[in-house]
Amino acid sequence: MDTTILERVCASIVPLDSALLDQARERLNRLTKPIGSLGRLETLAAQYVAMTGELMPPIPASLVVVMAADHGIAAEGVSAYPACVTRQMVQNFLRGGAAITVLARRVGATLWVVDMGVAAELGDPPGLITNKIGPGTKNFRYQPAMTRTQALAAIESGIALAQKAWEQGARLLAIGEMGIGNTTASAAIAAAMTGQPVREVTGHGTGIDAGTWERKVQLIEQALQRHRPDPRDPIDILGKVGGFEIGGLAGVILGAAARRMPVVLDGFITGASALLAVGFNPSCRAYLFASHRSVERGHEVILRHLDLDPLLDLDLRLGEGTGACLAINLIQAAIALYTGMATFDEAGVDGPVDSTMTSSFDS
Amino acid sequence: MDTTILERVCASIVPLDSALLDQARERLNRLTKPIGSLGRLETLAAQYVAMTGELMPPIPASLVVVMAADHGIAAEGVSAYPACVTRQMVQNFLRGGAAITVLARRVGATLWVVDMGVAAELGDPPGLITNKIGPGTKNFRYQPAMTRTQALAAIESGIALAQKAWEQGARLLAIGEMGIGNTTASAAIAAAMTGQPVREVTGHGTGIDAGTWERKVQLIEQALQRHRPDPRDPIDILGKVGGFEIGGLAGVILGAAARRMPVVLDGFITGASALLAVGFNPSCRAYLFASHRSVERGHEVILRHLDLDPLLDLDLRLGEGTGACLAINLIQAAIALYTGMATFDEAGVDGPVDSTMTSSFDS
Numbered sequence: 001m002d003t004t005i006l007e008r009v010c011a012s013i014v015p016l017d018s019a020l021l022d023q024a025r026e027r028l029n030r031l032t033k034p035i036g037s038l039g040r041l042e043t044l045a046a047q048y049v050a051m052t053g054e055l056m057p058p059i060p061a062s063l064v065v066v067m068a069a070d071h072g073i074a075a076e077g078v079s080a081y082p083a084c085v086t087r088q089m090v091q092n093f094l095r096g097g098a099a100i101t102v103l104a105r106r107v108g109a110t111l112w113v114v115d116m117g118v119a120a121e122l123g124d125p126p127g128l129i130t131n132k133i134g135p136g137t138k139n140f141r142y143q144p145a146m147t148r149t150q151a152l153a154a155i156e157s158g159i160a161l162a163q164k165a166w167e168q169g170a171r172l173l174a175i176g177e178m179g180i181g182n183t184t185a186s187a188a189i190a191a192a193m194t195g196q197p198v199r200e201v202t203g204h205g206t207g208i209d210a211g212t213w214e215r216k217v218q219l220i221e222q223a224l225q226r227h228r229p230d231p232r233d234p235i236d237i238l239g240k241v242g243g244f245e246i247g248g249l250a251g252v253i254l255g256a257a258a259r260r261m262p263v264v265l266d267g268f269i270t271g272a273s274a275l276l277a278v279g280f281n282p283s284c285r286a287y288l289f290a291s292h293r294s295v296e297r298g299h300e301v302i303l304r305h306l307d308l309d310p311l312l313d314l315d316l317r318l319g320e321g322t323g324a325c326l327a328i329n330l331i332q333a334a335i336a337l338y339t340g341m342a343t344f345d346e347a348g349v350d351g352p353v354d355s356t357m358t359s360s361f362d363s
Numbered sequence: 364m365d366t367t368i369l370e371r372v373c374a375s376i377v378p379l380d381s382a383l384l385d386q387a388r389e390r391l392n393r394l395t396k397p398i399g400s401l402g403r404l405e406t407l408a409a410q411y412v413a414m415t416g417e418l419m420p421p422i423p424a425s426l427v428v429v430m431a432a433d434h435g436i437a438a439e440g441v442s443a444y445p446a447c448v449t450r451q452m453v454q455n456f457l458r459g460g461a462a463i464t465v466l467a468r469r470v471g472a473t474l475w476v477v478d479m480g481v482a483a484e485l486g487d488p489p490g491l492i493t494n495k496i497g498p499g500t501k502n503f504r505y506q507p508a509m510t511r512t513q514a515l516a517a518i519e520s521g522i523a524l525a526q527k528a529w530e531q532g533a534r535l536l537a538i539g540e541m542g543i544g545n546t547t548a549s550a551a552i553a554a555a556m557t558g559q560p561v562r563e564v565t566g567h568g569t570g571i572d573a574g575t576w577e578r579k580v581q582l583i584e585q586a587l588q589r590h591r592p593d594p595r596d597p598i599d600i601l602g603k604v605g606g607f608e609i610g611g612l613a614g615v616i617l618g619a620a621a622r623r624m625p626v627v628l629d630g631f632i633t634g635a636s637a638l639l640a641v642g643f644n645p646s647c648r649a650y651l652f653a654s655h656r657s658v659e660r661g662h663e664v665i666l667r668h669l670d671l672d673p674l675l676d677l678d679l680r681l682g683e684g685t686g687a688c689l690a691i692n693l694i695q696a697a698i699a700l701y702t703g704m705a706t707f708d709e710a711g712v713d714g715p716v717d718s719t720m721t722s723s724f725d726s
Binding site for chain 2: 031032033034037038039040041077079080081082084085088089091092095096097098099102103105106207295311312313314315316317318322326329330332333336337340341342346347348349350351352353
């Protein structure tokens with residue numbers, strides 16, 4: 001039974017603990033601040049409590065999983081950069097010169113760089129996890145990007161990685177990716193999973209000119225017509241138009257949700273992974289935080305489909321997990337406030353004069 | 364000559380170094396990422412360089428200055444909380460149970476709590492800086508909030524504090540406040556400085572009911588008619604309808620700008636301080652970062668007047684410097700990326716295939 005691990009993990013994902021959500025909100029209302037005045041930080045803290053099942057959680061140790069892979073579709077000239085940049089950037093991650101390396105260090109997060117299918121031998125450099133499903137996908141203009149077996153292997157390798165992260169003490173995951181051509185694969189997945197028109201989910205303003213963008217849209221439309229992926233079967237979609245890193249990250253989401261470990265999404269590509277994961281089991285959505293609103297066009301469509309409201313809006317469009325890493329700070333701050341602030345009783349601070357007016361010290 | 368220190372500080376504020384701004388942008392374009400893909404983090408880093416005059420600055424040591432004072436206008440019932448909460452919250456800051464204490468600790472910032480005029484003897488608890496200008500302001504419904512001498516003293520004490528922060532190694536200031544009644548004073552200042560109608564700058568949805576809000580608006584309108592503060596004279600405005608902590612923070616901004624030390628604003632009240640500071644010398648605006656968009660109604664008017672675009676939008680309305688403290692993380696991350704990332708040359712990463720398409724690895 002090929003799907004046993006995946007099925008078992010999906011079956012073990014539980015809904016949020018709504019009783020704990022209420023208890024967390026009740027504590028938030030007793031802290032020395034006007035009710036609700038910490039805005040979305042209060043929501044974040046309560047969600048984290050309900051996700052993890054711990055009423056007074058420690059500040060979570062965080063881990064960033066960046067998965068990299070190459071894409072056959074890159075041969076069609078849909079990217080501004082040559083395909084060799086995937087390999088070069090993985091090496092840059094490992095040497096510490098990339099944006100995600102700098103940010104992970106600043107936020108005190110462990111960084112795992114995973115080769116899910118870079119089209120080059122990377123050897124065994126320190127810090128690299130090699131889960132290579134293949135030497136890049138096939139060009140899905142002409143054939144399925146990968147076999148069904150490979151798609152399942154990519155997902156299950158992500159599930160195993162999330163479990164390993166949990167065992168090593170991580171309690172908050174951020175995910176990111178690197179792969180020349182992967183917005184094309186992600187747009188195809190987003191169109192197939194959401195039913196939105198390809199041009200609504202395909203990035204435009206991010207560096208390719210209008211002509212290249214039109215060709216990218218047509219390539220995706222033709223591929224979807226050719227392969228007809230089944231919208232109720234995420235493995236079919238991943239296999240036909242996806243990527244190894246996208247499948248791997250879908251597995252990370254499922255594996256984390258099964259452990260009640262929250263996952264911070266980055267931008268468009270990690271959003272496509274989340275669409276796949278939610279396609280397997282909608283309950284995993286409750287374990288996701290959206291870190292930022294990317295400039296990439298289709299990201300908004302994905303966020304709407306997932307019903308997630310991003311924390312940051314900083315015009316980022318780099319990927320790698322950079323936005324997710326920035327959001328770790330906010331989530332940890334929210335938990336620190338929730339567990340570290342004094343209550344009105346503890347601090348001996350008076351409440352509002354009139355209990356119907358409870359929301360600002362200053363007004 | 365009463366105004367000598369203030370005048371000297373104002374005269375020593377220099378415009379941003381535009382040559383350094385260009386050099387910083389040029390470096391950002393050589394880092395291993397598509398040009399502009401780090402969005403507002405790139406702008407932040409370049410601004411910080413131009414503010415400080417250092418092309419390769421270290422991650423700045425940060426310091427949060429929270430000033431507290433009482434307000435005579437609170438006797439009119441314009442706040443949801445009793446006036447004694449100012450004192451109680453200052454004690455909560457010092458004991459570590461308040462939101463700003465928790466956040467300052469998380470971000471590794473030094474926290475200075477300053478009594479600018481709390482209407483109670485606080486004694487000499489560890490961590491409190493006592494710069495008491497008076498035991499709270501007068502009720503500006505009937506008389507000026509403070510004398511011109513007090514207004515000047517508040518500002519100059521803030522200037523001195525910024526200089527002390529610099530001498531002790533701080534290179535990035537965040538400012539916050541506590542004072543029951545201080546959104547009323549801030550709304551009066553905002554109306555006087557910007558010329559906007561009082562009801563456009565007066566908070567509404569933050570906990571007082573519609574009737575209390577109407578009374579708050581009328582009180583401010585009547586006070587402005589009675590005292591007729593001169594919009595070209597920030598000392599006059601501060602003296603007639605301001606607050607000790609608001610004047611002190613205006614001084615902190617001026618003193619920091621004179622040292623080329625950036626200041627991160629918090630919400631509405633620190634925004635009113637910035638209006639005053641910019642009234643003394645418009646050049647100090649270049650040293651300000653807006654941390655977040657507050658729920659408080661008049662904040663948007665202030666941000667527009669200052670031409671500042673906030674970094675965060677998290678529905679915060681607590682004050683204390685909480686939003687500013689969160690933004691310290693983003694500013695430090697931006698500088699870490701700017702100085703810590705490898706360039707394309709250093710990392711041996713290829714640039715775009717076609718140099719007209721330079722803005723995404725992934726498209």
